[in-house]
Each structure stands twice: as C-alpha cells, then as structure tokens.
Amino acid sequence: MSDMLQPDDTPAPPTSGIPELEVPASRWPTVIGVVCIILASIGLMCSCVGYFNVPLQRMGVEWAAKSGQADAVAEAQLRAAERFNIFFIAVLTVGVGLTIWLLVAAIALLRRRRSSRVQLIAYAMTSLFMLSLDIALQILTFQAAAAELNQLDQGQRVGEIWVSHVVQGFFIVLFGVAFQVFLLVWFSRARIKEEVGTWRA
Numbered sequence: 001m002s003d004m005l006q007p008d009d010t011p012a013p014p015t016s017g018i019p020e021l022e023v024p025a026s027r028w029p030t031v032i033g034v035v036c037i038i039l040a041s042i043g044l045m046c047s048c049v050g051y052f053n054v055p056l057q058r059m060g061v062e063w064a065a066k067s068g069q070a071d072a073v074a075e076a077q078l079r080a081a082e083r084f085n086i087f088f089i090a091v092l093t094v095g096v097g098l099t100i101w102l103l104v105a106a107i108a109l110l111r112r113r114r115s116s117r118v119q120l121i122a123y124a125m126t127s128l129f130m131l132s133l134d135i136a137l138q139i140l141t142f143q144a145a146a147a148e149l150n151q152l153d154q155g156q157r158v159g160e161i162w163v164s165h166v167v168q169g170f171f172i173v174l175f176g177v178a179f180q181v182f183l184l185v186w187f188s189r190a191r192i193k194e195e196v197g198t199w200r201a
Contacts, residue, residue, distance in 0.1 A: 026195060029109050029116075032186070036106030036120075039179065043099040050092050054078070054085050073160050076148035080141045091134055098127055112199045117187045124180040131176045138165060138172075 057078045064070055081088070105119035142165050146158045186192060 029112055032183075033106045033110035035179075036102055036109065039175070040099050040103040040106060043102070044096065047092055047096045047099065051089065053088070054081050057081055072149060072152050072154045073145075073157050076145045076152070076154075077141075077161065077164075079148050080144035083144055084137055084141050087137055091130065091137060094130055095134075098123060098130065101126075114196055114199045114201055117193070117196045120183050121187050124183040127176065127180050131172065131180075134176075135169075135172070138168070 057074070061071075061074050061078050064074065101119070101123050105116055105123055108116035108119060142161060145161050146155075149155055149158055149161070187196075
C-alpha cells in the first residue's frame with residue numbers, strides 16, 4: 001500500500017527540442033487571386049471589343065439596310081450610341097485602368113503581400129463608383145434611343161430596347177456588383193485582417 005503512494009520515478013517526456021507543427025497556409029488567397037486574374041483577363045478582352053462597339057453596330061445597320069432588312073430599333077440604338085460614344089470611351093478607358101489595377105492586386109494577393117488587401121478594397125470601391133456612371137450612361141442611351149423610335153412612329157417597339165437593357169443590366173450586376181461587394185465584405189473581416197497583417201509588406 002505504501003509503495004502505491006510513492007511518487008512515480010518514471011522520467012517525464014522531454015518538453016523541449018520538439019519541433020512545433022507548422023500551421024498549413026490558408027488557401028483562400030490563392031482561390032480569390034486566381035478568380036481576380038480570370039475576371040481581369042475577361043475584362044481586358046471585353047474592353048478591347050468595347051472600343052469597337054459603335055463601328056460594329058454601324059456595320060450591322062449598313063449591312064441590314066443593303067440587304068433590305070433595315071431595322072428601326074437597331075438604327076435608333078446606333079444613333080443613341082453615337083451620341084454618347086465619347087462618354088462611353090472615357091468610362092471604358094477608366095475601366096481598363098481598373099482592370100489592370102485588379103490584375104496587379106491579384107498578383108500581390110497570390111504573393112501574400114499586405115498591400116493586396118488595401119488595393120482590392122480600393123479597387124472594389126472605385127469600381128462600384130464607375131459602375132454608377134456606366135448605369136447613368138446606359139439610362140441616357142436608352143432614353144435617346146426611345147426618343148428616336150418615337151420620332152419614327154415606332155414607339156411600340158421601345159420594349160425591345162428595354163429588354164436588351166435588362167439583359168445587359170443583369171450581367172452588369174453579376175460582374176460589376178456582386179464580386180466587388182464580396183471583396184469589401186471578405187477583407188473587412190477581423191480574422192482576414194489579422195492574417196493579412198502577418199504577411200510581408
């Protein structure tokens with residue numbers, strides 16, 4: 001009985017010299033960074049096409065007229081686009097700059113640089129502001145095209161222009177709002193800010 005109460009002479013396992021297990025790196029920077037690069041690449045391609053939007057519309061209208069299939073809606077949309085083309089070019093050019101900014105920020109995120117968080121937040125806020133300007137131009141273009149149709153006594157076809165703008169608006173919201181809001185929410189989380197703070201400058 002007394003032997004059972006004696007202290008255990010078995011040596012305790014060493015507590016020093018044991019390497020600590022490394023915490024696996026988070027995967028979210030890679031996922032978000034790759035998504036940003038994909039969206040930036042698509043944005044650059046679409047922007048390049050956007051510069052030729054009015055010439056392509058004009059070619060389509062002229063081809064339809066020569067083939068005897070002139071469309072009043074297409075002609076009204078062309079005249080409205082020509083009227084505001086300089087403003088669309090300006091917004092498009094700024095958009096190209098934003099797309100390049102997104103690409104640079106994405107590369108910084110993949111490299112786990114602290115500056116990537118600030119860059120992506122600033123990009124998202126600026127992108128949302130530019131989106132509001134683009135929407136305003138789309139509204140003005142729609143109104144101008146509708147006025148053109150009314151002058152041609154084709155007011156009953158305004159609905160066709162409305163449908164095209166609704167479809168376009170859906171993609172604007174999908175790619176121009178949802179992702180930007182996600183970036184703002186994600187990089188505002190306390191855990192993400194703390195993790196990014198441990199990265200290289």
